[in-house]
Every structure is written in C-alpha cells, then in structure tokens.
Amino acid sequence: MDKLVLPKEFKDKYQKLLAKKADSFFTALEAEPKKAFRLNPLKADYQEVSYDLSKPVDGVEDAYYGEISGRDIEWVSGYVYSQDPSAMYPAEALGVEPGQKVLDLCAAPGGKSTALLSALKNEGLLVANEISASRAKNLRENIERWGAGNCLVTNEDTSHLAQKFPRFFDAILVDAPCSGEGMFRKNHDAVTYWSQEYVLECSNRQKEILNEAVKMLKPGGSLLYSTCTYAPEEDEEICAYLVNELGFKLVKTKVSVASQGIPAWGENLDGIEYARRFWPEDEIGEGQFLAKFILSEINNEEVVTNSKQKSKKRVKKANKRLEVFTKAEKELVQELLADFNLPNNFDFSKAVKSKDHVYIPAVEDVSQIKVLNNGLELGVLKKGRFEPSQQLVQYLGQVRQEKVVELQNQAEFEKYLHGETVRTEEKLKGFVLISYQDKIFSFGKVTGQVVKNFYPKGLRV
Template sequence: MHSNITLPAEFLSEMEAIMPSHLNMEDFVAACQRPLRKSIRVNTLKISVEEFKTRANDKGWILEAVPWCPTGFWIEADESTVPLGNTAEHMAGLFYIQEASSMMPVSALFEDDSIIYDSVLDMAAAPGSKTTQVAALMKNHGVLVANEFSASRVKVLHANIERCGVRNTALSNFDGRVFGGWLPEQFDAVLIDAPCSGEGTIRKDADAMKNWSKASVLSISDTQKDLIESAFHALKPGGSLVYSTCTLSVEENQHVCLHLKETFGDNVEFETLENLFDKTELSITKEGFLHIFPQTYDCEGFFVAKIKKTGSVPAPTVKKRLGKFPFEKAPAKTQKDIAEQLFKALGVSLPKDSSVWIRDKDVWLFPNNLEPMLGELRFSRMGIKIAESYNKGYRWQHQVATALASGNESQSIALSVDDAREWFMGRDVRPEGISGKGEVLVKLGNDVIGLGKWVGNRIKNGLPRELVRDKNLF
C-alpha cells in the first residue's frame, strides 16, 4: 500500500543508530511500507468480551488477540459493502476502532488491576480511544478528566464518549502545561499520550514523514518536557504516570523521561513494563520502558514509559480568575424527585456515585469525585446532560439512554434492522403495528441506541446530530 513512501536519509541514519542489535534496517523499512492490520477494542461498558466474540463469529469476523490488551483484537472483516465504522455494533458503541499499539499505554496504567483510581487525567485525549479505554477500566466510576488542546477536536472526543456510554468524564480545552499549577497533586493517575513527530505512524499515513527534520524533533521534545513536568505536578504522591508517543526518536522518548528524573530526582521512580505481556524483552529498555519498532509486533512504532511519584514536590504558583460557577448542586429533595421521575418514565436508575446539578433549565449528572476540582479549573463539559426541565416535568436526554440504560428496561422498544438504519440516519421511525406515548428507549436487539418520543404511531428521533450517519449503513 505504501511501497512508494519516502523515508528521509537522515531519519534512516537516526533509526540505524538507535535500533537494538536483534533488529535490522531491512525489516524496519519493509514494515514501514506494509499497511497496518486493522484492530478494534471491545467496549466493556456495553458488552463482555465473550459475548462480543460470539457476535463477531456470527458475522464472519476473524479476531486475533492483541497480547497487551485483554479487550483488543486484530480483525479481519469484509468491508466491501459496509465499513466497520458503519456496522450496527460500532454505531451502538460495542467496540472502538483503535490501533493495537495505542492500547498499550492504558494497559500499562492499569497493569495492577488491584489498584482503583478515583481520579484520572488524560492530558491529550482526542479523538477518545484511550479516554474510552480508561473509562471502561474504571467501570464508569470515579472521575476522568479528558483534556484536549485543539478546540476543533473536542467535538470528536465528545461524540466518541457519548457513543461509548461514558458518564464519568469532565472535558477541558487547555494547553496541558496548565495542569501542574491549576490542579497540583489532584490525580491518582495521569496519562500523557504526548503530541509528537509521528515517526511511528508511517504505516497508516504515507505522508507522515513528509516534513520530518531533526530540528522539529528537538523542538517537539522541549514541549514534551514541559508537558511531562505538568503531568507530574498534577499527580498525587504514590500515583502512576504513563508517558507515551507514536514516535521513535530517543529525544522525544527516553530523553523526556530522563529529564523528569533529572528535574525531580528520587521523587521519580521508573516502573518496569517487562511483565506487561509476552515478548516484551524484544522492546524493553534498560530503564524498563517499551521502545517498539514497527517490525517487532507488526504494529505502529510506539513508546511507553510508566513512572511512579514517590514524594511531594512544590507546584508552580498560578493566579486564578475563574468567575462564578454556573451550576448549582440540586437539593436532596430535588435529586430524589428527579431520580423517581426518571425511573417512573423509563425504568432507569441514577448511579449512586454521581449527583444532580442544575444550570438554568438543564439537568446534569456529575461524578461525585469531580467536586473538589469544580472551583479550581474551568471545564467545557462535565458528566452527562440527563434532562431539560419544563412546567410539567422533565424532557430526558440522549445520554440517559447510552450511559445509564441497560437494555432491560420495560419502557423500551426493539426496532427492526430497517428501522434502526433509519434511526441512525436521523429519521423518525414507525414501528409496524405499535403506538405509544411519552419517551421511550430505542434498541436494536438488546443494544440501546437512543431515546425517542412517541407521537401517535411514530417515534420522534432524538439522536444528537454528531452521531447521525447518512449512508452505507449496516
């Protein structure tokens, strides 16, 4: 596919100089010229791995386990008529199309599954592959702050969070360098999948190396050092930080981590990743990092480091001017009333680790673990919007369906495949021979795909615009 890619001579010299002795340049270049194998990650907020395997088998999809991610699989599927992204299973949020190597940082962060994180920061979150992976491993508990510097990419991030049924996030739109001063020692864990030169992405982007230069690598490295310092300040003592990139240069990888060690000394402890999966010895560095060349596991080039913060360090001083917080926590009586009305209307219960907050007529559900941060940082979107209030009660919102419903609620209707296709295209549906009143959960099989409202024998479509697809559906 990419046999005509250009790899700059200076870049190849750099790679030859740092490549381990058991690897060779011929295999490296050949791997760079091969297309990536397609891979997916099962979203366990929606479906178990075993149930997904059964569905995949029924559809003729061939799955091969990704060794470093229990929910990750390389997949072979016939996409000649319907792309994987337009299948019913993807639209319902049952899986996420994610490059296999990019599953590794979150697996490293959650390597010890006995540790429960109540607060996690994903410092560079869009488009949401790692954010949704973290949320699934947190089981939607605690709070996950998902930050994205690029305002244009926050919409994509939110759409993926919405599709995957994530409800414990708070989104922000800042340069990641602010967190160390604004939220010092606030998080149990921090993930920084840092912006980088993208040397490892050539297999999916033939132009990835088009503007490569050693000068740009060194410039990006300076930014990465600032970001990892900020991440370290935001981390609680005893907490874990995972630093990752999809690039290969030591300047953007080992040198950034060693800079952190040089800056904070014994407060920085490198945690080896040698036991993360079989055959890590092919990629492990002397510090315990994983430096992965594309030919090693037939994936993207990648780097992952895990770091423990062993002691407190003084954080940067900042001046805060936040203004008045526009939400108010609902009184206990109001919270109880909303919970009762939601259960009566749709059979959906509110989770016990979240609370109702009100802004004008909008009703939101915030994770309780977010509360200590509400007066410290301005978030662009918190939790999920569950309702809009009006004179006679509440109009329930889409994320009640995707993030709170199980599919077993009585006030629900399973659509035919044809009607489900119409639904995902943003159109109202008329289930044959059925009518009703009020709001209703809409399903395909037992997968909840949205929330509609009966108007006679028609269900009015409530799918958010960013989730509507207009062609080539399942």
C-alpha cells in the same frame, strides 16, 4: 495506498541507530498496517457483537485484531472502539484501579480514555483533557458513546489545568504529542511533517507538558509516558529527563510484549529496560513507546500552597453558577427515569441544574476551566417538560432495558440514523429507547404508532 517514501535524513538516522536491524525496520514500514478494536465492558452483554473474536490482542483485555465500521450498530451504540493495537498498551500498562482519580492529559481522540473508563468500572474519576478545541469535541463524542458517567472532559492548556488540580491524581497518562514516526505506515502524509528539527521541537514540548503533569500527581502516584514515535530524543531521553529532573522512578509494567527500551539511547538509565518499544517488525501494531514511573520526590510546593488558598473561593464561585433545581423539576426528571432500568451506581441525589441542563457532576468545582462535559448529563428542561440527553442513552446501555422499540432491519436502522421517523406496533407512549440488534443507541418519542426521531442532529448520517 501509494508507496511510502521515507526522507533520506530519516533513513540515514535509523540506519546509524539500528545498524544491522535497519533493513528489517524499513521493510516493515512498507507492510500493511495492523487494525484492531476493543469491546466496551461497561455495556450490557458486551461480547454479543457481530465481529470475529478469535484473534485477541496479546495482553490487552477485551481487544481483538480486525476491522470495524463507524456505520455499524456496535460503533453507534458504543460497544466497540477502533484502535491501533500497539496504542492499546499504554492504558493497560498504567494499571488503574476502580476508585482512583486518573488524568488523561493529551486525550483526543479518546481511545486511551475509553480504556481507562473501562478499567475504572464506574468508580472514581477520569479527567480527559485535550488542548485542541476541535479534537476535544471529537473526544467528548467518543467518551459519551462509551456510556460512563464518571468523566470530566476539558479543553485546557496543561499549565492552567495544573493550577486547578494540584497533587490531585493517583495516576496520569501522558500520550504526548510527538513527531509521529509510528504513524508513517498507516498515514503516509505524516512523513511530510517529519524533520530532525521537528523531532527536537517535539522533545522540548514534551518536557514542557511533563513539567506541568508532575504538579498534578500525588506523591507515590503513577505516570505513564507514551508516544507513537521511534525517536530516542522523544522516548528514552525523555525518560532520563523524568528521572533526573522531575523526581520520578522507572518501574516495571505488566506489559511483557514488544522490545525493551534501549539503554544507550537513554543515558544508560537504571530501569530503562522496563520501557517498551513497539517496532513495526514486531507485528503487534504500529509504532509506540511506553514507560511507567512512580513519583518519588515532591517538587513545586509553592504551586500546591497557592492553589489550596484559592480552592474555597472557587467552590463558592462555581456554586453561584448553579440554578435552583425545584422540587417540581426534580419530579419531572424522576418521572422519566422511572421508565428505565438504572445502573447500580446511579445517584440522583447529586443531580444539579445549570442553564436548564440537568446533570450529575463528576467534579463539583469546575470554575475557571473550559469544560465540555462534566459527569452524566441527564437532559434539558424545556418549558415545563424534560428532554433526555444522548449521553443518558449510552449510560442506560449498561443495563438491559424494557421500554424499547427494536428496529427490524438495516434499512430501518439507517433510516433512523438519517433522522427519519419510524413506526411501531408496540403499545408504548412517551420517551422510549431505540435499539437495533438489541443495542440501544437513541431516544425516540412515541405518539400513537409513530416514533419521533430524537437522534442528535450532529450525529446523523
């Protein structure tokens, strides 16, 4: 990697802000970036991976320093997620509990969403939203791989989402779009976007996002604000805005590593020491800032009232989009499901059909919002037969399975990822699960000794 060249304006700014500590900060920005990964506790025997688990990330459950590959079976089967270690702390700091309704407002690419799904343990709801359509697609794929069935993935503007979910969530994570100073070390191109004007532009954008986020949080609910930048304008000053303008109170988190928020950078705000700053010289990860808040006042009551008046109409509209799910069709789906071991939380009685797709919705009414995935898609009905989905594969990975074709070596695994057929000596027929190193990652269909490949074309390599 080429040498990192910092803009003079950036160096002058932090020389002034950090004084004697500036030199160690600049030196640390030239060091190698830290790499880490999280294991997926939703998966069966999830700690049985080929990676070194001897270097845990301090204070983050199931997280370890090390590098993984997107071609490994652990990644393909949803057992691991690669993530900057400092970026693991916001989801940890939010401290969600199973059964809660949680929003990840700026969710792509999905690292924090997958961590929140792990914490929810298949109970409650996660809404993972991303305003960028291309990034939302990547988010959906990463969440699908994680294997949870209690997530709604949306591609929405925050103001539109706020109209849909007034005072709805117990907890909200806002990992806000920012100037990205904490990305400089691992992505030198990020430097080219930086200017003080851009920092101020990001600060204004963050306030706009938070103005909408507050409308979706229940009174007494928790909000975790985070960025991957060092800029006070986007960190401590935003904390002051949340407290002084939006009725929030700063609270302590269970994250004890890294440095405290800096009072002088945040209007000497009470509780700013509870915020956490991850500097590169801390040797934890890249740059990150986080602070947790409790909503102590209620604003925007007119938004709540208006949305409540519309909610009954929306449910009726949403139900109109559902198709009749006949008894024969249900039996077709259940016949396939009967071949596999289902997680304890599975409830087929909630299954619905829309455009021949069969799914168990995480949210009943999704009218008027752009949805990429709602709950657990079981598969699609095609001319009197039922074809199971890739999401169902990852969901079934939560429990050990029996109707499985185990690939014998790396060459066979790569062949299957490429979309080719394989052969089996097992006396099986119909749809089977395909696994490698005891980790299922695809469906296949056995005819004789040939296994037809059902790995999705969009995922093939």
